[in-house]
Amino acid sequence: MSAYIEEAWVGGYISHLSASSLRLLRVCPEAWRRRYILGERERPGEALVLGKAVHSALEHTHRQKVPASCTPTTLLSHHASSR
Secondary structure, three states: OOOEEEEEEEHHHHHHHHHHHHHHHHOOHHHHHHHHHHOOOOOOOOHHHHHHHHHHHHHHHHHOOOOOOOOOHHHHHHHHHOO
């Protein structure tokens, strides 16, 4: 067991070890220490940032309410007359 794990385990920082945390420890012990002991997080990737923006936009659009009295026909006629 590495010194980082022994210190964290005995010190009560971590309660379990996942496969991904053990992989990170094997690949880069300093990155493991920063993430699991110090609690530092990496910046999110470009795809995650874009995905969250798209999700937020879709959620906002979905939350826009259409009055219950409107039918598809009245909505279409209102849309056509507003042009």
